[in-house]
Amino acid sequence: MTRRLLYILLLYLAVGMQISLATPLPGLGWDIDIVLLFLVIIATKVGHGEAVIWAVFAGLALDVFDPSAMGGCIVAKSTAIFLFGVLSNALNLEQPTLLAVTIFILTLIDRIIYRLFSPYSTQFGWAFLRFDLPSAAVTAIAGLIVLLIAIRMRVFTPRTVEE
Amino acid sequence: MVTLIDFIKRHSGQVMWVLALIIGVLLSQAPFTVKSAISGALMDTIYRPFDYLSGAYHTFKNRRVENLQLKEELISTRLKIETLKEIERENLRLRRALGFSQRLEYATVLAEVVGRGNPRMPGSIVVGSGAKQGVIVGLPVIDEHGVVGKVISVSDNTSVIQLITDPNLKISAVDGRSRVQGIISAASGGKLVLENVPVTADIRNGDPITASGLGGLFPKGLKIGLVSRVMVPQSGLFSKVEITPSAKLATLEEVFILFTGIAGMNTDSVAIDTISGDGR
Numbered sequence: 001m002t003r004r005l006l007y008i009l010l011l012y013l014a015v016g017m018q019i020s021l022a023t024p025l026p027g028l029g030w031d032i033d034i035v036l037l038f039l040v041i042i043a044t045k046v047g048h049g050e051a052v053i054w055a056v057f058a059g060l061a062l063d064v065f066d067p068s069a070m071g072g073c074i075v076a077k078s079t080a081i082f083l084f085g086v087l088s089n090a091l092n093l094e095q096p097t098l099l100a101v102t103i104f105i106l107t108l109i110d111r112i113i114y115r116l117f118s119p120y121s122t123q124f125g126w127a128f129l130r131f132d133l134p135s136a137a138v139t140a141i142a143g144l145i146v147l148l149i150a151i152r153m154r155v156f157t158p159r160t161v162e163e
Numbered sequence: 164m165v166t167l168i169d170f171i172k173r174h175s176g177q178v179m180w181v182l183a184l185i186i187g188v189l190l191s192q193a194p195f196t197v198k199s200a201i202s203g204a205l206m207d208t209i210y211r212p213f214d215y216l217s218g219a220y221h222t223f224k225n226r227r228v229e230n231l232q233l234k235e236e237l238i239s240t241r242l243k244i245e246t247l248k249e250i251e252r253e254n255l256r257l258r259r260a261l262g263f264s265q266r267l268e269y270a271t272v273l274a275e276v277v278g279r280g281n282p283r284m285p286g287s288i289v290v291g292s293g294a295k296q297g298v299i300v301g302l303p304v305i306d307e308h309g310v311v312g313k314v315i316s317v318s319d320n321t322s323v324i325q326l327i328t329d330p331n332l333k334i335s336a337v338d339g340r341s342r343v344q345g346i347i348s349a350a351s352g353g354k355l356v357l358e359n360v361p362v363t364a365d366i367r368n369g370d371p372i373t374a375s376g377l378g379g380l381f382p383k384g385l386k387i388g389l390v391s392r393v394m395v396p397q398s399g400l401f402s403k404v405e406i407t408p409s410a411k412l413a414t415l416e417e418v419f420i421l422f423t424g425i426a427g428m429n430t431d432s433v434a435i436d437t438i439s440g441d442g443r
Binding site: 019 | 175176177178179180182183184186187188189190191192193195198199201202205206209210212213216217
């Protein structure tokens with residue numbers, strides 16, 4: 001129970017940071033998906049079934065800011081985390097580099113799904129190359145840094161290291 | 164029923180994902196008013212702290228800008244106050260000078276000091292009054308405390324004043340108390356020395372020294388300074404008397420040029436007051 005309260009608080013902070021600190025970089029329009037990073041970390045801790053529920057809450061919290069595309073973030077985040085579960089069952093995803101590549105792919109999937117729900121008409125290919133791809137790369141790099149720090153601080157221990 | 168629960172437990176990830184898809188799709192297909200209502204309700208509750216923080220941050224940012232503007236205004240106002248204080252001090256000084264000039268028996272020109280410390284003439288200052296104000300070479304110059312020097316060069320709007328601390332200027336002087344006479348000349352350290360004073364003369368520290376008027380240039384009675392030290396030699400006929408000038412030579416800002424009536428006199432004929440080493 002205490003753990004879940006802590007996660008609620010952390011999710012709240014992650015969404016708060018996403019909407020305040022992680023605004024798109026000026027001139028570039030790229031942003032780090034802090035909420036997705038948080039959900040990936042949660043998924044490694046609580047299992048994928050529960051992580052999908054957290055993804056629904058996180059998606060709803062983000063959907064609030066764009067009522068016209070409401071539901072998009074729920075589907076995007078929960079799908080990304082569900083896929084993370086599928087992939088992590090198949091691969092040893094706790095290796096930081098592999099996990100960063102996975103985060104890159106998940107961010108891309110998340111963004112593509114959200115664009116499908118968004119009512120704004122943009123050129124899909126151009127937006128994908130101009131914003132989604134760089135944002136996914138930035139998020140993956142940020143995720144790698146966070147993982148390396150977490151490993152150094154012994155907050156996150158990859159299975160290979162444990163063995 | 165048990166089978167369904169087991170299925171959900173075994174495939175929780177898939178079940179949750181399907182539920183999430185259903186919720187997401189349902190929400191996306193909901194009327195805009197419903198979406199707006201949900202959005203508004205959540206915004207008003209869970210995001211209020213962030214809204215508050217964001218507001219506080221912007222307020223802080225605005226206050227910072229405002230603070231900087233106020234600091235700039237403060238500096239500007241302080242400068243204005245300092246300027247006004249300086250004007251006030253100048254006003255007071257000029258009022259005192261005006262009162263002083265009215266007490267003098269001679270016609271005067273109040274001249275502002277516009278330059279000093281000419282390397283070629285360290286014992287001189289330049290004032291902003293010249294021939295156009297009637298100034299001519301040889302006129303004595305004083306401030307409200309005592310003798311400053313004499314005019315040695317005049318142009319249309321400026322004049323050069325030879326200070327009493329210039330070694331080339333010598334003034335005939337008298338002890339105001341004992342009436343012992345001597346010749347004032349410059350000494351080191353901004354001091355003056357009264358020379359040709361017999362060792363037996365009655366001179367004490369603190370005695371006022373005034374112009375004797377014998378030279379004809381400086382009117383009799385003009386204060387020159389105060390005796391600060393009497394040096395009696397072991398052998399010899401004359402003692403040296405150190406004088407501290409009364410005029411505030413280091414901080415002169417305005418001086419009075421006295422029209423004593425001797426202007427235009429042939430300076431060569433003036434006895435002591437015009438003795439100068441460079442022939443001026």
